[in-house]
Amino acid sequence: MTFRKRVYSTLEFSSIGRRGLSLYINVGLVTVIVLNSLAIILHTVPELAQHPLYNSLFQDFEIFSVFIFTIEYFLRIWSCPENPRYKDGWRGRLRYLFSFWGIIDFLAIFPFYFTLFSSEFGIIRILRVFRLFRLFRVTRYAHALKLIRDVIVEHKEELLLCFSFIIFTLLISSSVMYYLEHSVQPERFKSIPATLWWGVITMTTTGYGDMYPVTAAGKFFGGIVLIAGIALFALPTGIIASGFIEQIRRPKRKKGIRCPHCNEWIDAQTLKHIHKSEKED
Structure with a gap:
């Protein structure tokens, strides 16, 4: 196995690599992500922010996390x-940079480096919100969050159709x-964009x-x-x-693992060949 492949297998927390160094590194990354979001x-x-000691700790931990x-x-x-x-x-590599995970990883570090070269406080405040995108990266490792992602990806056409119809109705x-x-009520329903707020809180039963009608x-x-x-x-x-029920029942019907590349299930026999090829490399 080449060094680049070893690095990729270590970072990709798939079912095949849930052991040894890969386990420790990915658990450490999840810990840093959670602690960073909490900070x-x-x-x-x-x-806390105005206390000199805590403020210094927050800044040091931010630098450590970004590093x-x-x-x-x-x-x-690279891998x-x-x-x-x-x-x-x-x-x-270019396709990876503009993939979902590539964008999430970029947004996790971009605000810190941008603030080093900008003094616009308004922009800095907006960019600080993007630091919370680091929390999305936990879905790489948590099975429950992967399950949510798989359900949304598998039923994205149906969900898109439903939300399009909701927006149209709104x-x-x-x-x-x-x-x-x-x-x-000209002061409340002063325009259609302003009335959209009424539509949102009414359709969501909030x-x-x-804003409410009187006629x-x-x-x-x-x-x-x-x-x-x-x-x-x-x-x-x-x-x-229904997607959750299908995803939960699916592993019980098939023995094997889900491929981290193609999102398909690999049976036990194929899994043995994968392990054998890795040993030969």
């Missing part, structure tokens, strides 16, 4: 051609409500009470939108729930 949250507490994430980021770029998806040399209902209520036609139409919102949001919920 980002605690740093917003004024008593670890930067090394991991470049190691993943990604071992994945069949990115095997075409620099083209493969636009139509908000437009109708604007014309029904604008003449009576109902903050800051008979508006109340009648609002009731229809409220009932339709319950039915519409039940569609993606049902799709995700």
Whole structure:
């Protein structure tokens, strides 16, 4: 086995590599990610952020975390051609850079380096939010979070169709409500974009009470939108729930593992050949 392949196998926490050095490194990375996210949250507490000792600890831990994430980021770029998806040399590395995980890894370190060359406080405050993207990286390692990802990826067409229909209904209902209520409440329903807020809190059954219809036609139409919102949001919920049941039952029907490259199940016999080829390398 080449050094690059060994690095890739160590960083990729697949079912094949859940042992030895790979286990310790990935557990360490998860620990750093969780602690770093906790530090980002605690740093917003004024008593802690203004305390010289704690503020210094937060800054030192941020530097340490970015140092670890930067090394991991470049190691993943260097070793990604071992994945069949990115095997075409620099083209493969470029595809990895713009893949979902490549973007997440980049956003995890970009805010820190950008703040070193920028003094715009407004931009810095916005970029600090992106540091929480580091928490998304836990899904590389947690089985439960991988399960959520697999369900969403497998049913993305159905979910996209449902959310497209929800947005379409939101636009139509908000437009109708604007014309029904604008003449009576011009300060609240002052435009269709402003009325979209009413549509969101009505369809999601939140109902903050800051915008509500007062005319008979508006109340009648609002009731229809409220009932339709319950039915519409039940569609993606049902799709995700059925996807969870399917994903949970799937490992029980098949013996083997899920390939980290193609997301397909590998049976026990194929797994033996993989281990044999690795030993020969």
